[in-house]
Amino acid sequence: MKPSIVLVGRPNVGKSTLFNRLTRTRDALVADIPGLTRDRHYGHGRLGSKPYLVIDTGGFEPLAKDGIMYQMARQAQQAIDEADVVILVVDGRSGVSALDKEIANRLRHANRPVLVAVNKSEGMQHGLVVADFHELGLGEPVAISAAHGEGVRVLIELALEGYPEPGDGEPAEGDSIRVAIVGRPNVGKSTMINALLGEDRVIAFDQPGTTRDAIDVDFERAGRKYTLVDTAGLRRRGKVFETIEKFSVIKTLQAIEEAQVVILVLDARQEIGDQDAHIAAFIRESGRALVVAVNKWDGLDSYVREQIKGALDNQLTFIDFARFHYVSALQGQGLEPLFHSVDAAYKAATINLSTPQLTRTLIDAVARQAPPRNGLFRPKLRYAHQGGRNPPLIVIHGNALDKIPESYRRYLEHLFREVFKLQGTPLRIQFNVSSNPFADKQAPREKRRERKTTDKAKPASGSPARPRSAGKVAAAVKTKRPSGGR
Structure with missing residues (x-):
């Protein structure tokens, strides 16, 4: 099962910024305004081949008795009860607050693994910025910067420790x-x-x-x-x-x-x-x-x-x-x-697609309808192979594939689905642009061409040629007379 990671903390400590960093999206609203997030927000994240579900919560004020802050606290508490891992986000620039201590006290009774993320620690010595947060009693704090991505990978690696690598979604023989x-x-x-x-x-x-x-x-x-x-x-x-x-x-x-x-x-x-x-x-x-x-x-x-x-x-x-x-x-x-x-x-x-069949289908698709030109060049699709299952992933290699429009991607998806009878499953197509093996050699070659062009522009002798003045040219024209004159 995909593990769930819940982000909690007092208002305006950077939970939504961290949520966007973990999901690589901008789904959560971010502004320097306390209490902007109110409802729980769900998103997908991935660390290498390990996927996870991340939940953003509103500012957690456990002592609130009524009003919107009470409703936000209920939402956060419910998310904690559902979580596989809880990340308590604190503000490294303002230090430990009484509300941080109250939240930590609640988390100690939640019977969930808890990590302390000391946010906004960019430009600061990590040993000093996390020192005060040891008193929360939740283990070794991790210094991060959600806005700049510093320390975030280390934080998620700690959160996902003990969770196995996922399979390809196909049950083993005898499984349901x-x-x-x-x-x-x-x-x-x-x-x-x-x-x-x-x-x-x-x-x-x-x-x-x-x-x-x-x-x-x-x-x-x-x-x-x-x-x-x-x-x-x-x-x-x-x-x-x-x-x-x-x-x-x-x-x-x-x-x-x-x-x-x-x-x-x-x-x-x-x-x-x-x-x-x-x-x-x-x-x-x-x-x-x-x-x-x-x-x-x-x-x-x-x-x-x-x-x-x-x-x-x-x-x-x-x-x-x-x-x-x-x-x-x-x-x-x-x-x-x-x-x-x-x-x-x-x-x-969970179908297995052979590379020759995929490549032949790709060639037929291009012969039927070539991708549109982008400027002077037309993207060139060379071959295709399967990159994954559940859902099937088809990887296409070629040149200038980053210029292929979304409409042509849908055309290929429809054709592959029709040929291989992929009814009932999403199909993903990934374009891999081939690198030019002579890219490193082109720069010296162009420099040599520029040098040759410059050398041709210079006179053959060592001294530079002086241009003839306008007066001398006019005198030469006057002295030139046709033969047979007086």
Whole structure:
């Protein structure tokens, strides 16, 4: 499972700056204003081949009793309870405060690994800047600068100690395929699992938020083992009020990360909203194979069904690689084809692609439609090979590939998906620009050419040639007479 790292600390110590540094994004707002971050913010990070989930929190004031600071403290405390590792961010320029001590006291009772990151330590002696923070009693502090990146790698290496290198997402022989069932609350996820199992294995109730944790259910179908993961419903943060439900969000995100295939359940009787699109986007960003189940399809007339299909086409075009199934979990309709698509999506996500076949497909694609010119030059695509699985990664080598537009990348993605039948999984294409092996020799050669050009411009004799004055040229013209004159 991808470990979760939670950033906590008093307001304005640089948590959001560190969040942006760890995720290599600008998703968190950063300004010199205390209390700018209020809700929890989730993001992805990677150290080498080790991925992790990082959570930014608002300013933590444990003693707050009401108002927005109390709500922010609740959010931070909930994130701490969910965390695998907690990083307490403190301000190295202002020293230890009473609030830092109170937060450290809370963390000592949280039964979670804690690291102290002394931020804003650029230009200072690290031994001196961390000395005061030993009194927090949370181990050896680490001096960092989130704004400049100093010490951040050392901090994350300490946070990820003990977590193994991830595999390629394919279970070993005899293991089961993990299938996470996700969606908004009350769309019928638990009902679908019970219908697949043929028994009431999980609680299914007509009330949003019945499921509050990710529940693993093992079963076997057609000789193949599966692990179904029933997850809590994901809703907009502004709609999440209950404390226990907030605990469930990170569990659902981790279930998506850990799964080989995700079934996104939509409610045909509710409008397809932005939250459905956000969940689908998170699944695509995570690189998981995807199957979409539009539930509660029974009892709808043909006109409503056509309207729903049109809305899906308009709002979920970015997951056009996924197969859509229209099912009724309560009636058990359409579930058999659904799992055929699960098997196909898993097979596509873990497929092995040979280099000769990829290269031939690439050559055919360029012959059919060459990449557009960029100035005087046209990018040249030479060969392709597979760079990873789950999701499949195709690496293309050539010249000037950094000039290829996004539209041509989508053209290649569509063609590769069609040729190799990669239905149900995201496909990633990476362009590697070949380096010029003669780049180091070109500079001396150009210097020699410049020297030759300069030498040709000089006169042959050692003394410089003097230009003839205008008067001498005019006198020479006058003395020149045609033959046969007087």
